[in-house]
Amino acid sequence: MSFLDFSFLDLIDILLVAFLLYQLYRLIKDTVAINVLIGVAAIYLVWKLVQALQMELLSEILGQFIGVGVIALVIVFQQEIRRFLLMIGSTNFTRRKALLRFWRIQGDDDTSLIDYSDLIKACGSMARSKIGALIVIEGDSKLGFYASTGTPIGAQISAGLLESIFAKNSPLHDGAVIVSGSKIVAAGCILPLTEKTNLPSRFGLRHRAALGISEKANALAIVVSEETGEISVVRNDHFQNKVSLDELKLALSDD
Numbered sequence: 001m002s003f004l005d006f007s008f009l010d011l012i013d014i015l016l017v018a019f020l021l022y023q024l025y026r027l028i029k030d031t032v033a034i035n036v037l038i039g040v041a042a043i044y045l046v047w048k049l050v051q052a053l054q055m056e057l058l059s060e061i062l063g064q065f066i067g068v069g070v071i072a073l074v075i076v077f078q079q080e081i082r083r084f085l086l087m088i089g090s091t092n093f094t095r096r097k098a099l100l101r102f103w104r105i106q107g108d109d110d111t112s113l114i115d116y117s118d119l120i121k122a123c124g125s126m127a128r129s130k131i132g133a134l135i136v137i138e139g140d141s142k143l144g145f146y147a148s149t150g151t152p153i154g155a156q157i158s159a160g161l162l163e164s165i166f167a168k169n170s171p172l173h174d175g176a177v178i179v180s181g182s183k184i185v186a187a188g189c190i191l192p193l194t195e196k197t198n199l200p201s202r203f204g205l206r207h208r209a210a211l212g213i214s215e216k217a218n219a220l221a222i223v224v225s226e227e228t229g230e231i232s233v234v235r236n237d238h239f240q241n242k243v244s245l246d247e248l249k250l251a252l253s254d255d
């Protein structure tokens with residue numbers, strides 16, 4: 001095929017590959033996986049170079065390595081592939097919801113109709129008294145697995161209940177509360193920790209768990225810091241720090 005055969009479809013092909021590569025880079029840029037990817041790319045380039053230089057032995061060895069490399073990559077990048085597929089599956093989540101809301105064909109679990117005022121009130125009160133808390137609001141990916149690591153609650157959201165769960169001497173204060181719709185599903189849940197290496201040092205396990213769940217599932221995590229009393233909201237892998245109660249309300253209504 002000559003250069004002149006370059007068609008509109010080829011352009012789309014290139015743009016799609018560029019987009020997918022960019023999304024892949026965004027997913028792994030702050031994790032150790034980026035170093036693995038650089039390593040793999042380096043081996044691939046060396047292989048192509050030794051092939052061009054007709055260095056038979058080295059080219060054969062690297063060729064064999066690259067041959068099984070795909071399987072090795074799937075194993076090494078298991079987490080990232082999962083996140084990538086999750087992201088593709090839910091990229092249009094917010095827009096889809098807005099559309100459904102517009103046409104009013106959403107079911108009972110329309111989070112825009114849920115009254116989160118008690119949850120916001122509890123966050124405000126815990127922030128003022130510097131009580132650490134981690135609350136995860138379920139999005140369109142179910143959090144049943146993570147809820148099963150804690151103690152089932154199954155009660156309507158109430159400020160008093162949330163505050164007593166996170167009270168320092170409560171047996172359930174360690175771990176996360178998982179909320180689905182207008183219900184507190186479970187407390188004391190163990191969440192996956194992010195593997196990101198570039199987080200500020202003041203972010204300990206609570207913040208790492210909030211980021212971890214937002215990487216693995218379409219969920220919104222709210223952190224009240226025990227150290228500073230600050231509220232953070234984490235969604236789609238992104239931290240919003242020092243959130244006011246009004247901003248929290250806005251984040252919850254977007255969800």
Ligand SMILES: Nc1ncnc2c1ncn2[C@@H]1O[C@H](COP(=O)(O)OP(=O)(O)OP(=O)(O)O)[C@@H](O)[C@H]1O
Pocket residue numbers: 132133134173174175176189190191192193202203204205206207208209224225226227228
């Ligand atoms: N994997 C996890 N899943 C859910 N909660 C966790 C997890 N690991 C730790 N936590 C919670 O985080 C608490 C420890 O928080 P840590 O002080 O390390 O966090 P932090 O991010 O510095 O927050 P703070 O600003 O509140 O101190 C634990 O008591 C526990 O409740």
